[in-house]
Amino acid sequence: MKETRVLLANIDEPDLQTIAVYERLGGYGSMRKALLEMTPEDVLHELEQSGLRGRGGAGFSMGKKASFIPKGTMDKYLACNADESEPGTFKDRLLMQKNPHLLIEGCIIGSIAAGANKGFIFIRGEYSVQADILDAAVAEAYEKGYLGERILGSGHSFDLVVHRGQGAYICGEETGLLDALEGKRGNPRLKPPFPANQGLYQGPTLINNVETLCSTPIIIEHGSDWYRKFGEGNSTGTKIVSVSGNVQRPGNYEVELGVSVRDIIYGLAGGPPEGHKLKCFFPGGSSAPVLTEEHLDLPYTFEAMAEAGSMLGSGAIIVVDETQPLVALALRLAEFYRHESCGKCVPCREGTNWTVKMLERIDEGEGTPMDLDILGQVQDNIMGNCLCVLGDSMAMPVASMLKHFRPEFEHHMEEARAKRDLAEAVA
Amino acid sequence: MTADRHSSVAGQPATSDTTGGIHAVPLPPGWDEAVRLDEDPATIPDPASIDVPPGLRAEIEGLMSRYPERHSAALPALAAAQRVHGWCSPEAIDQVAAVMQVTPAYLSSVATFYDMLRTQPVGSHYVYVCTSVACHLRDAKSVYEAIERQAVDQGLEDFELREFECLGACDMAPMASIDGRYVGPLSEDDALDLVGALKEGREPLPGRGLPDSGFKLPWAEGGAAPDRPGPPAEPDVHPAGGTWEDAAVLDVPPAEGPPPHPRSIPQPLDPGTSVVPDDEEDSEE
Numbered sequence: 001m002k003e004t005r006v007l008l009a010n011i012d013e014p015d016l017q018t019i020a021v022y023e024r025l026g027g028y029g030s031m032r033k034a035l036l037e038m039t040p041e042d043v044l045h046e047l048e049q050s051g052l053r054g055r056g057g058a059g060f061s062m063g064k065k066a067s068f069i070p071k072g073t074m075d076k077y078l079a080c081n082a083d084e085s086e087p088g089t090f091k092d093r094l095l096m097q098k099n100p101h102l103l104i105e106g107c108i109i110g111s112i113a114a115g116a117n118k119g120f121i122f123i124r125g126e127y128s129v130q131a132d133i134l135d136a137a138v139a140e141a142y143e144k145g146y147l148g149e150r151i152l153g154s155g156h157s158f159d160l161v162v163h164r165g166q167g168a169y170i171c172g173e174e175t176g177l178l179d180a181l182e183g184k185r186g187n188p189r190l191k192p193p194f195p196a197n198q199g200l201y202q203g204p205t206l207i208n209n210v211e212t213l214c215s216t217p218i219i220i221e222h223g224s225d226w227y228r229k230f231g232e233g234n235s236t237g238t239k240i241v242s243v244s245g246n247v248q249r250p251g252n253y254e255v256e257l258g259v260s261v262r263d264i265i266y267g268l269a270g271g272p273p274e275g276h277k278l279k280c281f282f283p284g285g286s287s288a289p290v291l292t293e294e295h296l297d298l299p300y301t302f303e304a305m306a307e308a309g310s311m312l313g314s315g316a317i318i319v320v321d322e323t324q325p326l327v328a329l330a331l332r333l334a335e336f337y338r339h340e341s342c343g344k345c346v347p348c349r350e351g352t353n354w355t356v357k358m359l360e361r362i363d364e365g366e367g368t369p370m371d372l373d374i375l376g377q378v379q380d381n382i383m384g385n386c387l388c389v390l391g392d393s394m395a396m397p398v399a400s401m402l403k404h405f406r407p408e409f410e411h412h413m414e415e416a417r418a419k420r421d422l423a424e425a426v427a
Numbered sequence: 428m429t430a431d432r433h434s435s436v437a438g439q440p441a442t443s444d445t446t447g448g449i450h451a452v453p454l455p456p457g458w459d460e461a462v463r464l465d466e467d468p469a470t471i472p473d474p475a476s477i478d479v480p481p482g483l484r485a486e487i488e489g490l491m492s493r494y495p496e497r498h499s500a501a502l503p504a505l506a507a508a509q510r511v512h513g514w515c516s517p518e519a520i521d522q523v524a525a526v527m528q529v530t531p532a533y534l535s536s537v538a539t540f541y542d543m544l545r546t547q548p549v550g551s552h553y554v555y556v557c558t559s560v561a562c563h564l565r566d567a568k569s570v571y572e573a574i575e576r577q578a579v580d581q582g583l584e585d586f587e588l589r590e591f592e593c594l595g596a597c598d599m600a601p602m603a604s605i606d607g608r609y610v611g612p613l614s615e616d617d618a619l620d621l622v623g624a625l626k627e628g629r630e631p632l633p634g635r636g637l638p639d640s641g642f643k644l645p646w647a648e649g650g651a652a653p654d655r656p657g658p659p660a661e662p663d664v665h666p667a668g669g670t671w672e673d674a675a676v677l678d679v680p681p682a683e684g685p686p687p688h689p690r691s692i693p694q695p696l697d698p699g700t701s702v703v704p705d706d707e708e709d710s711e712e
Contacts, residue, residue: 075495087560087593097637118495125506125543126555126594128607129638161493166502167542169592183501185540201496244561244597249646251598270646286560286593318561318597332563336592342540 001267004230004256006238007214011098017133019140022101028146030217031108035154038220044113047216049224051236055091056081056172056209057285057313059302062216066113068196069204077205078111078119078158079181079195080213083165083172085124087286087336088316091240092210094252096123096130099214100137104160106213108146109220111158114206118159122177125166134162169340173388174207175199176342187344188388209314211240232258235301239315243269246276246321255300262296265319272321279322280404284313286333287393289400290320309400326405327412330398331359337394348391351382355398365420367413376402469524469531477525483511487526497527501537505544513551513585515544542591550587554625555604558590561597565612570601573618581622596637598644609637612645 005011015021022028034043048063069076080103084092096103107119123131138160141147149157168186170176175189178200199205215237219227230237235257241264244250248270255264265271265281272278280290283300289310298304305312320329338352358375361367379395379402386392402409486507490500504527508519515538517531524531538544543553556571571590578588594609596602602611605625610632613621617632624631636642 084595085593088597089593090595090597093595124595125541126591126604126607129609163499164503164506165541166506166544168540180502181499182496183498183537185536242597244600245564249644250561250600251644251647282560316597318564320564324564329560329563332558333560336559339592 001259001263003254003268004238005254006218006230007095007102007211007240008252008254011094016099017097017101017137019101019137019144022099026221027101027217028105030220031105031146032152034109034112034220035152035156040112040115043109043220046219046224047113050219050227051224051231051234052212052215052219052227053235053302054209055211055215055239055315057086057287057311059312062208062212063113065196065208066110066206068194069114069116069206070197071115075118075201075203076114076116077200077203078107078114078116079174079177079200079205079207080107080110080119080121080210081172081174081177081207082121082123082127082210083177084127084210084314085169085172086314086316087333088242088244088282088318089285089314090242090244091252091315093127093130094240095210095214096127096134100130100134101141102214102217103134103210104137104141104147105217106215107160108151108158109216110206110208110213112156113216114204116206117157119161120181120200121160121162122171122181123162123164124171125164128164131162131164138162168342169336170342170388170390173390176388177207178205185342187342188390190387211315230256232256232299232301233303235303235312239300239312241268241300242314242316243319244316245281245319246272246278246324247319248273257301258299260297261291261300261317264300264317265296269317269319272319276321276323279320279324279326280401281320282310282316282318282397283308284311285316286318286336286397287311287389288313289396290404292404325412326401326408327359327363330401331356331363333397334359334394337390341390345386345388345391347382347385351378351391352394354378355394362409362413363416365413365416365418367417369410369413371413372402372406372409469521471528471530472521472525474525474528477521479522479526480511483507483522484526487523491527498529500527501529501534502541505534505538509544513545514548515546516548545587550585552585552606552625553587553589553604555589555591555594557592557594557596557600557602557604559593561593562600562602565600567601569615570603570613570618573615574603574622577618577622581626583622583626586625599637605631610635611637 010016010025013021013025044063044066047066050063052062053059054062082092082096107121111119121134123134138147145151147158147160151158163181165171165180170188171180171186173188174195175191176186178195179189180186181200195205195207197204228236237257238254239257240252240254242252243264247265250269253264253268261283278293280292282288283291283305291308291310295308298308302312334352334355338356341348341352343349355375355378358371362371376399379399382391382395384392487500487504490503491497494500504523505515508523509515512519520531520534520538524534538546556567556574558567558571575588594602594604596609596611599609599611601613602609603613621631
């Protein structure tokens with residue numbers, strides 16, 4: 001099994017983060033082409049034709065999203081979502097650390113398609129090393145005249161600012177990100193209006209993930225027909241997959257969408273450690289419902305993952321082997337979402353809290369079989385009932401673990417209770 | 428956001444001088460607890476009445492100029508003030524409010540939301556140990572506990588040590604972020620060195636940080652992954668009879684000597700040998 005390196009083609013080149021090396025390898029050529037040889041409509045058309053889908057989690061067509069931005073002379077914005085806080089995901093970190101100019105070029109191309117004159121890269125505060133690298137790269141791009149007024153003498157002006165978050169998962173949600181960028185608590189907003197109509201400072205805003213924007217220079221350079229050759233069906237192109245958890249070689253691997261999940265987990269990441277076997281895996285970050293061994297031969301595409309009852313999400317595969325107790329894993333997951341819930345919507349704020357409490361009860365031997373039913377009901381009542389999908393992000397994997405591994409939960413509960421009874425009998 | 432799970436242990440109050448002229452009694456650490464219902468809420472501070480370090484003022488003004496709306500600078504401005512004061516103290520908040528011309532309450536609403544903005548004087552540096560899902564699967568909790576033990580034993584000061592949610596480096600799990608420098612993969616044995624280096628002001632674990640030149644994961648060049656703690660391979664037998672697990676529940680002391688550390692995995696000796704396994708010797712040092 002080999003990687004298909006398109007985005008990561010030059011990633012091992014020394015000093016790729018400098019503009020000199022990046023340009024030597026053909027960097028900023030797509031920007032020139034988009035600015036000087038193409039109209040904004042052509043750029044938008046190419047992006048739409050490429051079939052590129054959002055790499056941040058939702059998988060919405062990037063070109064379509066850009067086409068929703070209204071025409072006109074109002075202030076329009078581009079926001080790059082570099083908050084990457086979905087547990088298991090670390091692809092954007094690699095791109096920003098090693099190839100920051102690819103992202104900047106992608107932002108410029110995105111701004112041409114959207115007609116935006118001001119852009120922000122919202123990077124999570126924990127990535128301070130990567131933010132420093134981006135800051136330096138942005139300064140280099142300004143110096144070369146690739147950012148600022150009338151780039152390369154064309155009619156397009158674009159300013160780019162690197163904005164550092166301060167540690168909140170919810171800022172990766174697009175409207176939470178906008179609030180954080182406006183200097184507020186990162187609470188998600190009611191949709192509609194969607195950011196494409198009323199986003200940052202109430203202006204039309206195009207929000208895209210780092211990997212999505214990094215794909216745009218490649219599409220402009222080679223054309224949408226070339227890009228469509230990669231992938232399968234409506235999942236075109238390549239995807240950087242972050243593999244982590246109980247595998248022998250965790251890391252970022254770029255593959256063509258449509259390769260089998262088995263090839264990624266076993267072929268590239270080496271599978272579970274010697275002597276262990278796979279129990280389940282999250283196919284798209286910790287928010288994705290878990291899948292089991294029977295799903296290993298599915299193609300890794302947006303459609304196949306959705307059909308199997310899960311999602312491709314951010315493209316982060318977390319592998320769980322048979323030694324891991326699922327109650328502890330579900331509890332750790334629920335604790336994460338409880339901590340990160342912004343508290344705006346009741347089902348999420350209370351639901352995550354109750355899920356933690358029930359799982360703790362089960363783990364401490366105070367659970368009853370009824371708790372598992374209530375646990376399932378709580379998850380049902382969270383899903384689809386909040387402004388954003390943070391609550392769903394806990395409800396879906398926890399409900400899926402309960403669905404696939406209910407006997408294990410029951411067994412864990414019985415064992416914990418027996419242990420507690422024994423301790424009480426002695427005391 | 429609830430902060431119950433995250434305790435900080437290593438940090439000592441950086442400054443406890445929060446008694447301004449307007450407060451009759453010294454405030455407890457952490458301004459958000461000091462709610463005075465008999466006072467009116469603070470208004471936008473008069474710029475002339477508050478002394479702001481010139482460097483900080485220039486930085487915040489520079490930040491505000493980058494955005495179409497000055498409020499957007501709230502997060503980076505608070506972070507800048509935190510770098511000066513060690514935490515978002517009432518003083519720091521007042522200074523930012525004076526430069527940005529917003530109310531202190533607005534800034535405190537922001538500061539309490541974000542994990543990296545400290546509303547307690549717990550230290551001006553940080554060690555975040557990731558214990559989220561992917562790190563959890565590689566036993567991050569015991570790494571955190573080992574670092575916590577070392578921090579207490581060695582008396583590490585001025586560091587905020589806490590468990591943190593996914594830091595986006597699951598390839599190097601389990602890992603930690605030391606003021607933004609990611610180090611990993613960590614094992615419990617690294618705790619001694621890591622804390623010792625921080626205490627002496629050295630860079631901990633040189634060569635094993637993500638930004639270090641030539642950084643490579645141990646398995647990058649087709650190498651094998653390091654051993655991962657799994658379930659004990661040997662049968663779980665307590666010297667006094669029964670299993671170690673039962674003994675822990677029943678609180679039975681071992682046949683002789685002090686009880687082993689609850690987190691170390693019992694490794695019964697092979698029959699007829701009296702050699703202490705190497706790793707046990709290491710952990711006692």
